Amino acid sequence: MTGRDPDEAHRAATPLELLFDLAFVVAFGAAGTELAHTYAENHVGAGLAAFGLSVFAICWAWINMAWFASAFDTDDWAYRLLTMVQMAGVIIVALGLPPLFASVVAGGDIDNATMVAGYVVMRVPMVFHWLRAAKGHPDRRKACTTYAVTIVVAQVLWCLLVVVDLSVAAFYTLAIVPFLVELAGPIVAEFHHGGTPWHAHHIAERYGLLAIITLGEGIIGTVAAMSAFVNPPGPGWTSDAITLLASGVVLTFGMWWVYFAMPWADLLTYHRERSFFWGYGHMVVFGSIAAVGAGLHAVQYFIEHHSKLTATETLLTVAVPTALFIVMIYLMYDVSMRAFDPFHVVLLAITAIVLVAAVAGVVAGWHVTTGLVLVALAPVVTVVGYETVGHRHGREHLERLRATARSA
Numbered sequence: 001m002t003g004r005d006p007d008e009a010h011r012a013a014t015p016l017e018l019l020f021d022l023a024f025v026v027a028f029g030a031a032g033t034e035l036a037h038t039y040a041e042n043h044v045g046a047g048l049a050a051f052g053l054s055v056f057a058i059c060w061a062w063i064n065m066a067w068f069a070s071a072f073d074t075d076d077w078a079y080r081l082l083t084m085v086q087m088a089g090v091i092i093v094a095l096g097l098p099p100l101f102a103s104v105v106a107g108g109d110i111d112n113a114t115m116v117a118g119y120v121v122m123r124v125p126m127v128f129h130w131l132r133a134a135k136g137h138p139d140r141r142k143a144c145t146t147y148a149v150t151i152v153v154a155q156v157l158w159c160l161l162v163v164v165d166l167s168v169a170a171f172y173t174l175a176i177v178p179f180l181v182e183l184a185g186p187i188v189a190e191f192h193h194g195g196t197p198w199h200a201h202h203i204a205e206r207y208g209l210l211a212i213i214t215l216g217e218g219i220i221g222t223v224a225a226m227s228a229f230v231n232p233p234g235p236g237w238t239s240d241a242i243t244l245l246a247s248g249v250v251l252t253f254g255m256w257w258v259y260f261a262m263p264w265a266d267l268l269t270y271h272r273e274r275s276f277f278w279g280y281g282h283m284v285v286f287g288s289i290a291a292v293g294a295g296l297h298a299v300q301y302f303i304e305h306h307s308k309l310t311a312t313e314t315l316l317t318v319a320v321p322t323a324l325f326i327v328m329i330y331l332m333y334d335v336s337m338r339a340f341d342p343f344h345v346v347l348l349a350i351t352a353i354v355l356v357a358a359v360a361g362v363v364a365g366w367h368v369t370t371g372l373v374l375v376a377l378a379p380v381v382t383v384v385g386y387e388t389v390g391h392r393h394g395r396e397h398l399e400r401l402r403a404t405a406r407s408a
Helices: 015-040 044-072 077-106 113-136 138-163 168-174 176-192 200-230 239-260 264-270 272-303 311-337 342-363 368-407
Strands: none
Touching: 015 044, 015 077, 015 200, 015 272, 044 077, 044 113, 044 138, 044 168, 044 176, 044 200, 044 272, 077 113, 113 138, 138 176, 168 176, 176 272, 200 239, 200 264, 200 272, 239 272, 239 311, 239 368, 264 272, 264 311, 264 368, 272 311, 272 368, 311 342, 311 368, 342 368
C-alpha cells in the first residue's frame, strides 16, 4: 500500500466499490422504512432522532472507506476480505434499526446494542486498512496512524455507551463525544499530518454513485405509494394515481439533475483543502434523499388510511427533506467555490415559494397528491435555472477557481 497516484488518468470505481455501495443502500432503505413507520404512528420527533443517528452511522462508515480506497486501494485478497467484513457490518446495522427506532419512540432505555455492534464491525476493519497503509507508505505513516488511533478510541467509546444502561436522552448527550472524535480524526490527519493521496475525480464519482443508488429509494417510495392505488382494494388507475406516479418520478429525476449539475470533481481538483465541508455535508444530502423516499412511503400509509398524520403533515414528510436537499446542494457549491451568486438567491426564493404553495394548498383542502405535484417541481426550478442561465455563471466561477488555484 504505497498510495495511489492522485492524478491517475481514467481512475474509476471498481466492482468491489459498487458492491460496497449496494450493501450500504440496503441500510438506507431499512432506515427509511423505519422512519415511515414512525411517521404513520405520529412519532415524528422520535423517528427523526433515530433516523439521524442511523444516517450518521451508515454515512460515516461509507465516507471513511471511500476516501481510504481513493488513496490506497490495492484490490488484493486482504483488502477485499476486510472490505467484505465491513459489508457484513452493514447488514448487522440494518438488523439493529427496528429495535433502535422502537426504543427511541418508547422513550425509555435505548436499545442500540445491535446497531452499535454492526457499526463497530464496519469500523474495526478500517483500523487494519490504515495500519497496512502506514506500513506500506512511510511518508504518510503519521496520517494513517492518526486515522487508526481515532477510530479505535471512538469505537471504545461507542461500546461503553452500550455497556452502560442509558436513557435515550442520556445516550444522545454522551454520544457527542465519540461523534466528535470520529469527525476530528480526518481533520487532524489531513491538515496536520500530511494527508493522504486521494483522487479528486474518483471521490466525486464515488459520492455521485451513492447518490444515484440512494435516489432509488425515491423510486421505491413511489412504487409503494402507487400500490395503495392500483392494487386491490385501491381505486385503480385514477387521476390521483397518475398524478402521484408522475410526481414521484419527476421529483426523483429532478433531484438527480440538481446534484449532477454541479462540477464537484473540478471543485475538489482545484482546491483539495476545501474537501471537508463538501465531504461531511454529503451526510445531509444522502440523509435527505433517503428521507424523501421515507416520505413517499408515508404518503402510501396516508392513502391507505393507515397513518395518524394529517394530509398537511404527510406532505411535509416529503417537502421538508426536498428543501433540505436543495439548500445543502447550494450551500456546498457556494462554500466550495467561495462564490456568492445572487442568481442562486433568486432560485432558492422561487423554490421556497413553490414548496410553501404546495403546503398551503393542502392546508386549504387539496388532496395530498396535488400538493406533491408542486413539491416535485421544486428541484425543477434549479434545473431550469441552471440550463438557461446558471451554467454560464458556473463556468465563470470555475475560471475564478482555476485562477486562485494557480496563484496559490
